[in-house]
Amino acid sequence: MNTDLQEKRIPIIKIRDFLIVSIQVDMHDRLAIKLQSQILEEIAKTGAKGVLIDISVLEMVDSFIGRMLSGMATMASIMDAAVVIVGMQPAVAITLVELGLDMPGVDTALNMEKGMEMLEKRMRDQQVEDF
């Protein structure tokens, strides 16, 4: 885990209709807020239909980061994009539940591939509806 606490930018990559974000640092609060707005801006700019956020290296998610993730999912859904949290460690998931934080609107997947499948299925289902 990277312990460098200086200001840094978490890269957001676009692949086809999706944004991919891999969180590689233990984020301080301002960095979490910044990432949230960067992702939302990127959705607006690119018209992405889904966001995959890999948190597999995160060793803890406290109420602040949890709230950032669920807040982002809510705002993204207003912009018609789905958010999938990928690779949450079991210890993190257990702790979040015990903390009392349920994250409404946040879908989770075991890995990137499963997350991508979820988003693709969602897009197909939506196309059928639109049709």
Add this chain to the structure above:
Amino acid sequence: MFEQTTDKNWSLLDKQVLETEYDIVRIRQLIRSHAKGIQMGIVDQTRITTAVSELLRNMYNYANGGEVQIETGPVEGKMALIITCSDHGPGIENLEMAMSDGYTTGMGLGYGLPGAKRLVDKFEIETQKDKGTTVRLIKWR
């Protein structure tokens, strides 16, 4: 303070001052490494780290910072990690309310204190108006 559980057989592992937002991250990582150091299991490491993160943010948000003491030693005959967070902030006006889910005077969700309590084995809190707040978390190894 906390006379029932304070034990002279505890050994001090670390003492840290919380001033900035970066200290929240730095200190919670220290907690993790001390939990690892006493061979605590991975889920319990995560629980104590997360609980402390909540307390650190409270100290940062409501009390302008504070101090963290990390100790290890026996509690009720079992080896434990003992974290004491103390500040000289305004104190918690309504402690009973503050300890219940969903109570906040800020912009949070009010899950910090009750959530931290659920994540540890023992939770003690003392608060005094205009004097400050001290919270002690105990997690058995």
